[in-house]
Amino acid sequence: xxxxxxxxxxxxxxxxxxxxxxxxxxxxxxxxxxxxxxxxxxxxxxxxxxxxxxxxxxxxxxxxxxxxxxxxxxxxxxxxxxxxxxxxxxxxxxxxx
Numbered sequence: 001x002x003x004x005x006x007x008x009x010x011x012x013x014x015x016x017x018x019x020x021x022x023x024x025x026x027x028x029x030x031x032x033x034x035x036x037x038x039x040x041x042x043x044x045x046x047x048x049x050x051x052x053x054x055x056x057x058x059x060x061x062x063x064x065x066x067x068x069x070x071x072x073x074x075x076x077x078x079x080x081x082x083x084x085x086x087x088x089x090x091x092x093x094x095x096x097x
Contacts (some may be wrong), residue, residue, distance in 0.1 A: 001042050003027050005087055008081070009046070017053035018089060021097065022046055050093035053061065
C-alpha cells in the first residue's frame with residue numbers, strides 16, 4: 001500500500017460489511033507493538049462512509065466478484081481488489097468518490 005491509495009473499511013467481526021472508504025496516510029512501517037515476527041502497520045484516515053453497507057453475503061452473490069480475495073481467501077486481514085471490483089463495490093454501496 002502506498003500513500004494516497006484508497007481502501008475499503010470492512011467490519012470483519014460485527015456484521016461483515018464494507019462500510020466506507022479509507023485513504024492510506026502513512027505507508028507500511030514495522031509494527032512497534034510486535035514482539036516477534038515480521039509485522040507491519042499502515043496508517044489510514046477515513047475518507048467517506050458508504051450510503052449503504054455492502055455485506056459479505058451480497059459480495060458472494062455478485063457473479064462479477066466471484067474471484068475477489070475477500071471471498072476466495074477469507075482469513076486475510078488485507079486483500080487486493082482490482083479497479084473493476086472497487087467500482088462494483090462502490091456501486092453496490094450506492095457511493096461515489
